[in-house]
Structure formats: C-alpha cells, structure tokens
Amino acid sequence: MNRINQKLKENKKLLSIYFSAGFPKLDDTVSIIENLEKNGVDMIEIGLPFSDPLADGPTIQASSTQALKNGMTTNVLFNQLKDIRKTVSIPLILMGYFNPMLQYGVEAFCKKCQDIGIDGLIIPDLPVDVYNEKYKAIFEKYGLINVFLITPQTSVERINFIDSISNGFIYMVSSASVTGSSSGFGEAQTNYFKRIADMNLKNPQIIGFGISDSETFKQATKYAKGAIIGSAFIKHLKSEGVTKINNFTSLILR
Amino acid sequence: MKYNINNKGYYGDFGGAYIPEMLYPNVEELRLNYLKVMQEPSFKEEFNQLLKDYVGRPSPLYFAKRLSKKYNTKIYLKREDLNHTGAHKINNTIGQILMAQRLGKKRIIAETGAGQHGVATATVCALMGMECIVYMGEIDIARQAPNVARMKMLGAKVVPALSGSKTLKDATNEAIRDWINNPVDTHYIIGSVVGPHPYPDMVARFQAVVSEEIQWQLQEKEGKSTPDYVIACVGGGSNAAGAYYHYLENTNVNLIAVEAAGKGVNSGKSAATSALGKEGIIHGSKTLLMQTNDGQITEPYSISAGLDYPGVGPMHAHLFKTGRAEFVSVTDDQAMTAGLELCELEGIIPAIESSHALAVFGHKTFKPDDIVVLSLSGRGDKDLDTYINHFKL
Numbered sequence: 001m002n003r004i005n006q007k008l009k010e011n012k013k014l015l016s017i018y019f020s021a022g023f024p025k026l027d028d029t030v031s032i033i034e035n036l037e038k039n040g041v042d043m044i045e046i047g048l049p050f051s052d053p054l055a056d057g058p059t060i061q062a063s064s065t066q067a068l069k070n071g072m073t074t075n076v077l078f079n080q081l082k083d084i085r086k087t088v089s090i091p092l093i094l095m096g097y098f099n100p101m102l103q104y105g106v107e108a109f110c111k112k113c114q115d116i117g118i119d120g121l122i123i124p125d126l127p128v129d130v131y132n133e134k135y136k137a138i139f140e141k142y143g144l145i146n147v148f149l150i151t152p153q154t155s156v157e158r159i160n161f162i163d164s165i166s167n168g169f170i171y172m173v174s175s176a177s178v179t180g181s182s183s184g185f186g187e188a189q190t191n192y193f194k195r196i197a198d199m200n201l202k203n204p205q206i207i208g209f210g211i212s213d214s215e216t217f218k219q220a221t222k223y224a225k226g227a228i229i230g231s232a233f234i235k236h237l238k239s240e241g242v243t244k245i246n247n248f249t250s251l252i253l254r
Numbered sequence: 255m256k257y258n259i260n261n262k263g264y265y266g267d268f269g270g271a272y273i274p275e276m277l278y279p280n281v282e283e284l285r286l287n288y289l290k291v292m293q294e295p296s297f298k299e300e301f302n303q304l305l306k307d308y309v310g311r312p313s314p315l316y317f318a319k320r321l322s323k324k325y326n327t328k329i330y331l332k333r334e335d336l337n338h339t340g341a342h343k344i345n346n347t348i349g350q351i352l353m354a355q356r357l358g359k360k361r362i363i364a365e366t367g368a369g370q371h372g373v374a375t376a377t378v379c380a381l382m383g384m385e386c387i388v389y390m391g392e393i394d395i396a397r398q399a400p401n402v403a404r405m406k407m408l409g410a411k412v413v414p415a416l417s418g419s420k421t422l423k424d425a426t427n428e429a430i431r432d433w434i435n436n437p438v439d440t441h442y443i444i445g446s447v448v449g450p451h452p453y454p455d456m457v458a459r460f461q462a463v464v465s466e467e468i469q470w471q472l473q474e475k476e477g478k479s480t481p482d483y484v485i486a487c488v489g490g491g492s493n494a495a496g497a498y499y500h501y502l503e504n505t506n507v508n509l510i511a512v513e514a515a516g517k518g519v520n521s522g523k524s525a526a527t528s529a530l531g532k533e534g535i536i537h538g539s540k541t542l543l544m545q546t547n548d549g550q551i552t553e554p555y556s557i558s559a560g561l562d563y564p565g566v567g568p569m570h571a572h573l574f575k576t577g578r579a580e581f582v583s584v585t586d587d588q589a590m591t592a593g594l595e596l597c598e599l600e601g602i603i604p605a606i607e608s609s610h611a612l613a614v615f616g617h618k619t620f621k622p623d624d625i626v627v628l629s630l631s632g633r634g635d636k637d638l639d640t641y642i643n644h645f646k647l
C-alpha cells in the first residue's frame with residue numbers, strides 16, 4: 001500500500017510540512033527531511049522550485065528564487081533524494097508547478113519518483129480535467145497519488161468529482177488566498193471546514209495555507225485529518241537554520 | 255476552423271487553462287459566459303458605440319505613399335496609433351470592462367509592461383467609475399514614468415511587482431495572485447491574447463474589429479477585401495491577432511509576425527519567442543515560451559517594453575507550428591531605424607513595438623503590386639526618451 005494511504009489510516013491528526021528544496025542551502029534537502037521525521041512530522045511536501053510560482057505568497061516565492069539561485073534543478077533534487085528511503089520512512093510528496101515536469105517528460109518524471117520512493121505529487125497548475133484525460137494512467141502506473149486542491153469557492157459538484165478521482169487525500173485550501181497570507185481562522189473558515197467535514201467524502205482532507213502555529217493547527221485538525229504548514233516553517237528555516245527544527249515542531253505539536 | 259480556436263479552448267496543441275484550483279471559479283465563470291455576453295444585442299451596441307465615439311473608430315487605413323515608393327510595393331498602415339490612449343490596447347479594455355460589468359464585478363485588476371495596457375485599463379475604469387489596480391514591474395515603473403503618471407491621473411493604483419525580474423511577466427504573476435486573493439468581486443483584464451482559456455479567444459475577438467475594418471476599407475480603396483500580406487509585431491500577440499483575425503482561414507493572405515530580437519536572437523538578450531522558445535506553460539496557457547532546459551522561465555529582453563515578454567499567445571504558437579504565419583525577428587537597432595524612417599517619410603512617430611513591424615521592409619522584398627497591410631499598433635509619444643537616447647537627438 002502507498003505510504004500516504006497507510007499514514008492516513010493512523011488514528012491521529014497528521015502534521016505535514018512543506019519546504020522549498022534547495023533552501024536555505026542547496027544541499028540542505030536531505031537533512032531537513034530527516035530532521036522533520038525525527039521530530040514527529042507525519043508527512044513531507046518537498047517543493048520543487050519554480051521561477052513563476054503563481055499560487056504562492058512572498059515567503060515561498062523568495063525561498064524558491066533563492067533555491068534556484070543556489071542551483072536547484074529537477075535533476076539535482078532527484079540526485080539528492082536517491083538514497084532517501086534508506087533513512088526516511090514517512091510519506092514524501094513532491095509539490096511543484098507543471099512546466100518543469102513537462103520539460104523533464106511526465107512519464108520520465110513519474111518513473112523517477114517511483115524509483116526514489118516518492119509517494120505522491122501536488123501540482124497546483126495541472127487542472128483536474130487535463131490530469132484525468134491525459135496523465136492519470138501514467139501516475140497510476142508508477143504508483144503515485146495525485147493530490148487535488150479545493151477552496152472555499154469550489155462547488156459541491158466539483159468537490160464530489162474531485163473526491164471521485166482522488167485516491168489519497170484532498171488538499172483543502174483554507175481560504176481564498178495564495179500561500180502564507182492569513183493570520184488565524186475566522187468564522188467563515190470554520191464554517192467552510194465544517195461544511196466539508198459534513199460532506200463525508202471518501203478521501204480524508206488535509207488543510208493547508210495559513211497554518212502557522214499550534215493554535216491554527218488545532219483549529220484546522222478539529223475538522224480535518226491533518227494540516228500542512230509551509231511559509232511559517234520556511235521563515236523558521238531562514239532565521240534558525242536546519243539544526244533547530246525541533247524548536248519549530250515542538251511548538252506546533254505541544 | 256483550422257487556425258482559430260476549437261471548442262475545447264485549444265489552437266491545435268496550444269491553449270487550455272493550466273490554472274490552480276483557486277482560479278477555477280473565476281475563469282470558469284468567464285468561460286461559460288463570454289460568448290453569450292458578447293452576442294447580446296445590448297452588449298454589441300454599447301461596445302460599438304464606445305469604439306466609435308470614445309475610441310474614435312474606425313481607425314484609418316492609410317496608404318503610405320512615400321514608404322510604398324521607397325520599398326516599391328503598396329503599403330497600407332492600419333492606424334491603431336490614432337485610437338484614444340494611443341494604441342490598439344483600448345479595443346480590448348473597452349470590451350472587457352463591459353464584460354466585467356455584465357458579470358457583476360466591482361474591482362478591476364490588470365498587469366502592464368510598457369504601461370499602454372495599464373493606461374487603457376485605467377481609462378475605461380475611470381469611464382465606468384470602477385476601482386482599478388495595475389500591477390507593473392518595478393523596473394518598468396522606472397523606465398515608463400509618463401505612463402505611470404497617466405495611470406495615477408486616471409485614478410488607478412499602480413502596485414510595483416517586486417518579484418523575479420520585476421518586469422511584465424512578474425506583473426502578470428502578481429495580478430494572478432491578486433485574483434486568487436480576491437475571488438468574488440474582481441475581474442482581471444489581461445492585456446494580450448495570453449493567459450488561460452477563454453482569455454486568448456476573448457481578447458482576439460475584441461481586437462478582431464481591426465481586420466473587420468481592414469476588409470471594408472481595402473474594398474473601398476482597392477476593390478477587394480483581402481491583402482496579400484498582413485504584418486504585425488508580436489509581444490503577447492493581441493494587435494497581430496486583431497489584424498489577422500478575419501484572414502486566419504484564408505491562406506491567400508500571408509501573415510507575417512514580427513518578434514523582438516533585442517540585441518540579436520542568439521545574444522542572450524532577446525525576446526524572440528518563436529526562435530528561442532519551447533512548448534510549455536506560462537500564465538495558465540500551453541504555448542511557446544523561453545525557458546531553461548529545466549523548465550524555468552527565462553528573462554526576455556527588448557528595447558521595447560511591450561515586446562519584452564518570454565511567451566506568445568497560443569494562437570501564435572499554433573500559427574508558428576503550422577507555418578500559417580511567417581515569423582521574423584528584428585533587433586533593437588533595426589526597429590529604431592525603421593521607426594525613424596517612418597517619421598521622416600510619413601510624418602508619423604510610431605511606438606517602438608510597431609517599429610519592429612516596420613523593419614520587415616528592410617528584410618523582405620515585396621512585389622510592386624502586392625498589397626501589404628501593416629498594423630501600426632501604437633504611437634511613439636511614450637517612447638520619446640528611448641528614441642532620444644538611441645539617436646542622441
């Protein structure tokens with residue numbers, strides 16, 4: 001069974017962390033992943049940096065830009081990760097924009113992911129219908145779970161469709177925003193969390209965007225299976241470096 | 255329809271809507287409504303009325319006698335430079351502001367490079383009393399100061415794009431992020447035939463008035479509605495799309511697309527997308543774009559801010575791939591020289607974008623009885639500083 005599905009079966013709320021590969025230093029990738037696992041993180045989204053990350057706010061944009069300046073490329077990342085399964089057993093997801101993947105070759109990319117032991121992909125600008133028509137068979141051939149996003153504006157009909165073609169979890173974007181924007185969740189958001197929870201979808205939901213501390217983590221996981229932290233973790237990496245990851249995770253999980 | 259869009263939003267292999275889910279409701283709303291709205295009699299009436307009384311259409315189709323004599327062929331200039339605000343961009347912004355109103359939107363966002371589209375957007379927002387926010391790269395703000403001032407006078411808020419290369423592509427990213435953050439009441443007026451479907455098609459339809467007029471104007475002047483050639487510069491491709499539109503399927507009409515070679519196609523400082531680009535995705539559209547082997551979008555360069563874009567619209571990618579249009583690239587120097595020549599021969603100061611199209615006459619020989627229509631997409635007022643610096647005037 002795919003590690004993501006296994007993890008989702010565990011009887012606990014899941015903490016998932018996003019970071020941009022190649023930031024702060026080009027070669028930090030593996031030690032960040034190992035440290036996150038050691039400190040109780042359940043799942044990791046490894047960001048493949050892109051020059052034009054449309055769905056990201058300033059923090060992730062800046063870390064992507066820095067990572068590219070440091071020399072990060074698709075090949076470099078695959079190389080860094082080639083032995084990752086010798087030391088790390090939690091689910092690993094690659095998150096990136098579609099163009100770099102397209103240039104690598106979608107099938108070659110998926111095959112490489114399988115070889116390395118990547119469990120899933122999140123590609124915000126690969127639309128659901130294009131995936132369904134053109135790429136689903138390839139992703140499945142290489143055992144990869146593709147994760148789709150929903151937002152407060154996504155219609156019930158479309159949520160049901162996305163649920164029907166998903167086979168891992170649904171990434172629930174907490175509010176209509178790019179990454180790293182909001183501070184705390186208001187009534188509109190909790191209503192939305194409740195509304196989706198009440199739909200009893202076949203796939204569990206993990207909430208992302210705007211989760212930054214134990215407070216927002218608790219609020220989100222009250223309604224969902226887990227939550228994803230990105231920008232707040234990148235800020236921590238920037239100021240504290242890769243050695244003090246436990247300071248961050250212990251604050252969230254306390 | 256071999257060259258125009260199909261019902262799935264693609265021109266051949268190009269187009270589509272490669273957008274994050276956060277944009278889906280807005281783009282889908284537009285996709286479902288744009289053709290319906292454009293066909294409403296009240297929409298058509300208001301659009302045509304504004305084009306006539308506010309923009310000053312039809313724009314003249316001017317027989318350029320001295321230029322024709324010099325190049326020994328028959329050259330007509332389609333005078334989009336005489337439109338209100340000085341370029342073809344206003345045809346699209348008038349159309350889109352009416353669309354935004356019909357969709358109940360209250361707030362308008364736009365991106366701009368040279369500032370022409372920003373000014374055209376700020377203008378229609380003032381006309382309709384709507385809030386207007388224009389994203390513009392920090393570098394472009396510095397090099398296009400008069401247009402920044404115009405936008406401000408027209409009541410728009412100009413927000414600097416500080417990410418990436420701080421030029422047009424980054425301004426477009428920022429506008430898209432704004433739209434993600436404001437999914438309900440905002441309409442994004444894209445300035446060219448780029449972006450996710452239905453934008454390329456919608457913008458092309460608003461610009462199609464250009465070739466619609468060329469058809470009857472040529473009929474009056476030449477007794478036939480089709481020229482032998484249509485020449486236009488291509489940044490994103492909207493003035494070209496407008497000038498080609500009604501001739502796309504008529505292969506007796508040769509289409510010439512002119513891209514900015516900057517300091518030379520292979521100099522590393524160029525915006526010649528068809529020569530340097532590969533298929534990929536930029537701003538929600540599958541098209542040709544300049545990128546690294548690794549799929550990172552590269553920084554273009556052109557002396558002309560309006561052509562300084564690393565992609566082309568999906569229609570143009572298709573016209574290139576099928577060979578329907580001939581693509582030519584013109585350097586900064588060639589364009590500047592051609593621009594000055596038009597001043598001297600015809601008393602018209604062209605936008606540097608349009609000067610790129612004019613430089614084709616130095617590259618390519620036409621027959622004496624060929625009818626060549628050139629899209630003079632804009633006037634050169636905004637470019638005076640660049641002309642002055644270039645020629646040490």
Ligand SMILES: Cc1ncc(COP(=O)(O)O)c(C=O)c1O
Nearest residue numbers: 489490491492493560607631632
């Ligand atoms: C006068 C003029 N011509 C051409 C362009 C290029 O845009 P497009 O290729 O969409 O016509 C611009 C863009 O700013 C412009 O201002």
